[in-house]
Amino acid sequence: DIQMTQSPSSLSASVGDRVTITCLASQSISAYLSWYQQKPGTAPKVLISAVSTLQSGVPSRFSGSGSGSGTDFTLTISSLQPEDFATYYCQQGYTAPYTFGQGTKLEI
Amino acid sequence: QIQLVQSGGEVKKPGASVKVSCKASGYTFNKYGVSWLRQAPGQGLEWMGWINAYNGDTKYAQKFRGRVAMTTDTSTSTAYMELRSLTSDDTAVYYCARGDWFFDFWGRGTLVTVSS
Numbered sequence: 001d002i003q004m005t006q007s008p009s010s011l012s013a014s015v016g017d018r019v020t021i022t023c024l025a026s027q028s029i030s031a032y033l034s035w036y037q038q039k040p041g042t043a044p045k046v047l048i049s050a051v052s053t054l055q056s057g058v059p060s061r062f063s064g065s066g067s068g069s070g071t072d073f074t075l076t077i078s079s080l081q082p083e084d085f086a087t088y089y090c091q092q093g094y095t096a097p098y099t100f101g102q103g104t105k106l107e108i
Numbered sequence: 109q110i111q112l113v114q115s116g117g118e119v120k121k122p123g124a125s126v127k128v129s130c131k132a133s134g135y136t137f138n139k140y141g142v143s144w145l146r147q148a149p150g151q152g153l154e155w156m157g158w159i160n161a162y163n164g165d166t167k168y169a170q171k172f173r174g175r176v177a178m179t180t181d182t183s184t185s186t187a188y189m190e191l192r193s194l195t196s197d198d199t200a201v202y203y204c205a206r207g208d209w210f211f212d213f214w215g216r217g218t219l220v221t222v223s224s
Contacts (some may be wrong), residue, residue: 015112018212032165034210043203043214044153055212089153093209097144 002026002092006101013080013106021075021104023090028070032094033073035064038103039086047088048075080106110134112204112215114182119221121192128218130204137185138162141208145179146200149215154200158208159187173174194222 002040003026013019023033031051036044048064051073061078077084085108090101115129126201130142146205157168159178165180177190202218205211 032209036211043205043217044211045214046212049210049212065194091153091210095169096155096158097171098209099154100155103152 004101029094114215
């Protein structure tokens with residue numbers, strides 16, 4: 001199975017901060033990388049698919065990028081808003097079983 | 109709007125089976141796959157498998173093969189996931205989601221508790 005490793009596991013930040021979360025795949029996953037946001041007691045919500053495609057309705061302060069190697073990916077929130085405090089997951093869709101990172105908990 | 113409405117929570121004894129339903133609306137059901145994922149308490153997300161709502165083809169995670177069955181009823185736009193031989197490790201929130209390799213709409217989740 002492809003292992004997805006996120007860093008950091010938790011992050012303290014303030015409203016207005018720029019935040020970056022990284023995700024490393026154990027092998028190349030091409031561009032089959034998505035990012036999700038999950039708030040307590042709710043289902044995950046997709047933010048970005050295919051490395052950098054922003055999903056409909058997702059604010060433009062969220063962006064995704066990849067290094068081009070197919071293994072290193074980044075989620076950036078340009079200016080944190082109060083509603084952004086949540087847990088974020090990366091997910092590979094290249095090879096089943098589709099696997100997720102362990103999550104990054106973004107806290108105030 | 110697109111919705112996936114899941115069945116209610118279940119409490120099961122070890123060794124039993126559970127069948128969770130997921131009724132889709134707001135889109136053409138057989139044009140998209142339905143995936144099933146789960147999340148144990150305080151843990152991360154785990155993909156269980158996927159069903160092609162058009163032809164019923166399935167793809168299961170190796171971990172669940174032989175113990176899980178995913179089906180659809182296109183007449184009611186409903187997907188089902190049955191998990192057999194439950195153990196306490198299967199206690200989790202089970203989600204259905206639209207999509208095969210990424211998941212753009214999710215149900216609210218169904219809590220399945222396995223306890224003697």
